[in-house]
Amino acid sequence: MDLWKYGTYAASWLTDAQKEAKVGGEDAMRREIVFAVCAAESYLSEWVRDEVLKSDFGSRRLNHYFPVKKNIGIVDRGRYVIEHLNEDGTISGQPDWVNPFWLEFTKLVDFRNGLVHGRASRPDTEGLKPNEKPEPTVEDLQN
Numbered sequence: 391m392d393l394w395k396y397g398t399y400a401a402s403w404l405t406d407a408q409k410e411a412k413v414g415g416e417d418a419m420r421r422e423i424v425f426a427v428c429a430a431e432s433y434l435s436e437w438v439r440d441e442v443l444k445s446d447f448g449s450r451r452l453n454h455y456f457p458v459k460k461n462i463g464i465v466d467r468g469r470y471v472i473e474h475l476n477e478d479g480t481i482s483g484q485p486d487w488v489n490p491f492w493l494e495f496t497k498l499v500d501f502r503n504g505l506v507h508g509r510a511s512r513p514d515t516e517g518l519k520p521n522e523k524p525e526p527t528v529e530d531l532q533n
Contacts, residue, residue, distance in 0.1 A: 394447050400436050403429035416531045420505055423526070427502040430495070431464045434471060442480055463503070465496050501526040 407425035410418040435456060443451050455471045462470070475481040485492060504510040504525035512524040 392448060394445075396439070396447075398432075398436055398440075400429050400432035403432055416528075419531045419533075420510075423498060423501050424505060427464060427499055431467075434464070434468055438471060438475070442475060463499065465499050501530065 403425050407422050407429055410422035410425060438455055439445065439447075439452060443449075455474055456467075469487065472481070472484045476484045501510075509525050510527075510531075512522065514524050514527065
């Protein structure tokens with residue numbers, strides 16, 4: 391029998407996001423967004439690892455759904471993993487990818503990407519093309 395070591399982080403990321411939501415303010419909102427997306431990314435991996443695959447690490451099925459060195463964002467990864475689990479018959483359904491909850495999630499991910507990759511720091515003024523504007527905006531972070 392093999393002994394496997396692994397980390398479980400989704401619950402801690404979620405707790406961090408919830409704490410920031412209670413604090414309020416622009417800085418807390420930045421952290422809440424980053425922590426919430428990290429929670430979702432960790433949860434997807436941990437759900438597949440622990441619940442779907444029942445901690446069957448030796449079968450290499452985890453690598454099938456989460457290929458090593460294939461770093462894709464959570465929106466594409468989420469769709470990829472869920473669709474492949476469904477196609478394999480491992481799960482019996484999949485979300486409606488145009489459902490409002492998914493669209494809100496993709497917006498949250500865009501905000502996280504804007505914060506992490508610096509787009510939120512772009513200057514804003516009237517007349518800028520949409521792809522030149524900051525994301526999230528200062529107003530988004532203040533709400």
